[in-house]
Amino acid sequence: MTSSPRKLRSAEWFGTVDKNGFMYRSWMKNQGIPDHEFQGKPIIGICNTWSELTPCNAHFRELAERVRRGVFEAGGYPVEFPVFSNGESNLRPTAMFTRNLASMDVEEAIRGNPIDAVVLMVGCDKTTPALLMGAASCDVPAIAVSGGPMLNGKHQGRNIGSGTAVWQLSEQVKAGTISIHEFMSAEAGMSRSAGTCNTMGTASTMACMAEALGVTLPHNAAIPAVDARRSVLAHLSGMRIVEMALQGLTLSKLLTREAFENAIRVNAAIGGSTNAVIHLKAIAGRIGVELALEDWTRVGRGTPTIVDLQPSGRFLMEEFHDAGGLPAVLRRLGEAGLLPHPDALTANGRTLWQNVQDAPLWNDEVIRPLDKPLVADGGICILRGNLAPRGAVLKPSAASAHLLQHRGRAVVFENLEDYKARIADPALEVDADSVLVLKNCGPQGYPGMAEVGNMGLPPKLLAQGVTDMVRLSDARMSGTAYGTVVLHVAPEARAGGPLAVVQSGDWIALDCAGGRLHLEVSDEELQARLAVWAETRQAIPADGSGYRKLYVEHVLQADEGCDFDFLVGCRGAEVPRHSH
Structure with a gap:
């Protein structure tokens, strides 16, 4: 690929025959990059939240490599960069405390570097909204790749759900119905593979929200982390982001008012986390879409919960994927006229309905018919x-x-x-x-x-x-x-x-x-x-100093998405060009 139908952002760094172009290319060449990689190819950032302190995202090194292969195959050049990884399970006082910090990291990394589009490697709860918030503030072409859920947890010959089992078993210990030894014996089998929580917790919810918003490829939400099809999806996402860069398919064309209303309806159908209320509001605020609590009542209420997953129901994400995943839910909603905006555009260039109208649905117990819902009105x-x-x-x-x-x-x-x-x-x-x-x-x-x-x-x-x-x-x-x-x-x-x-x-x-x-x-x-x-x-x-002081002085209330007041709004990707 030697030319493109639109001017690439990276050309401002690498496309000039002068002192600046010389230095930008020369410094990059110390990594062994040949000259032709700078000749009109889209430079694709891979925004990676890999961290060994974020267990849900600890497999992202390999997954990012799959994205790289896709970018190369499609004629782009991938550049991977790390951002703050706020893992839910270890980080104190809470990962929500650093969601906005991570989004600032993402925003400035995208804006300040020579990339034309970005793949967002997301997984653990707050990494999905943080990366979408940061990318939305820049409004560049972006596609999200989730890490996928863990395999089903196992304990005493039965399935147990990550997180949910902890709450259930700990209450049973307090009630005296099980011993502390039985409680502790569940620990080894609850998290037995790479991936996020296998329940419909916040990680799975936000993966579903990303897919419903149209910023991922279909089936992104539910493929287990260790399933080979997760690697295939990452590869295909790497290929697709190159096309998005060349087409100028930015986030503002995907994250529309209509997309958010689709996501609200989907959250009700899947029995999604209440955290989605805060995160969707924050993402919408970054892209300039007005979203109010009343929208959850207007759009979401009256929607049956049809996904029978823990903590609301019985099954886990592995069964959800095997039953057809989110495309099956979207098809079921669409056929009943419950998909508010089926013509909303998605990252692959097709509408949401075009992606799911023929989606298979394999299990009516996991993804129930609308006339046999888990809860008749599951809207938040x-x-x-x-x-x-x-x-x-x-x-x-x-x-x-x-x-x-x-x-x-x-x-x-x-x-x-x-x-x-x-x-x-x-x-x-x-x-x-x-x-x-x-x-x-x-x-x-x-x-x-x-x-x-x-x-x-x-x-x-x-x-x-x-x-x-x-x-x-x-x-x-x-x-x-x-x-x-x-x-x-x-x-x-x-x-x-x-x-x-x-x-x-x-x-x-x-x-x-x-x-x-x-x-x-x-x-x-x-x-x-x-x-x-x-x-x-x-x-x-006193709020002390440092980030804690910044947080307490500038955080908005829950109904406003808990973003920082000075981060609301889209600032775009333009950055003053520095002359060396």
Whole structure:
């Protein structure tokens, strides 16, 4: 390939016959790159989140090599570069704390380097939104390649789901139904191959969101990490990104309002994570698409959950792939007229419907018919009221139906440390109808908005056979978790939201169908409490310095996607040319 139908961005570095062109090419040639590689070929960045500290992405060295082969085959030249890898399982205080940091790394790496298009190597929960946010801010041609889920976990001859099994078994230990030795014996078999969580946790959810948004090739979401077809998809993605670079198929042509509405509908159908609400909002904000919590009600509510996967259902990602994966779900939705925008463009140049209209569907138990759903209305429930003026969320497919309309007395924990200190106290005044309330775990309060919203139940109630309670907080919940859990209460307690002044013994009413979350105190009483809180609250510890200070001072609330205020918007890929 010696010429292209459009001017390549990399030509600004490598395409001039002068001092600058000389130096840019010369420095690159110390890697043994021949001169013809700079002659009009698209330079394709491979943005890699490989890290041994991010177990879900630890196989990305090999997967990136498959992408490289595809880029070479299509006539491009691949250049791999690392970015911050924020793995969910090891990183403290929470990977969400560094999602925006990773997106800044990605944005500046793309903008500042001589690349015409980029392949985003994504996997563990926050790497998918972080890389899409950073690339969207530059609006270059980009395609995402997910690492794929792990094989099914195994324990005592049965399948167990990563993450979900931890929550289930740990509650059983507290209830006294299994021993600590049985609990620990599950550890070796839960994560038995490379890949992300094999449940419909946040990693699988965001892989599905990326495919529904059209920024991946079909079947990207569900192929297991160790399946040879994952390598094939990476190879084909490398080939396709070269074509996208030459065509100028940028992210703004894919990440449209219509694409986000498709993703919202798909999230309901798959029983996706509540974290998708925050991440899709943040991605939309970077590309300039207006997305509000009400869109989740308008588009998502009324959609049946038809994917029978843990934590909402029974199966795991391996079965989901074997049943047909996301294309089968999209076909089922489309045939029923439930795909909002079937003509939305995708990364392979075809519409979403063209990609899936003939998709096979092999298992009606895993991907259920619409008239036999796992949950009749699986759309994320958006709640508002005097307790959450700017909104809160609940995942109906992971909740207990009998608790979706509930009234109970609050049992309040001021912070996570207070919860840990008191939840197991036999004297704790709590019963099955109580509402557990956790404060100061939001974006500013933790900081980073940790996944602690699915508070473990009091052991004394577990021993009585109680398996679920209404729980409420300004925190998030792992996508692998389950229960009737109200999350993302905004404004958060630290920001002076009404959550800050809830007291133990207050009555709280939850009405999921009506979208209402109400603290049963008068407006006058609520305002009086807030006034006292503002005057007498304990001094908030200084935010210190460094990234923590930057985060707390600039993070937006949950309803706005928890991005930094100064990062919202698309800044494009133009960068001032430096003359040496």
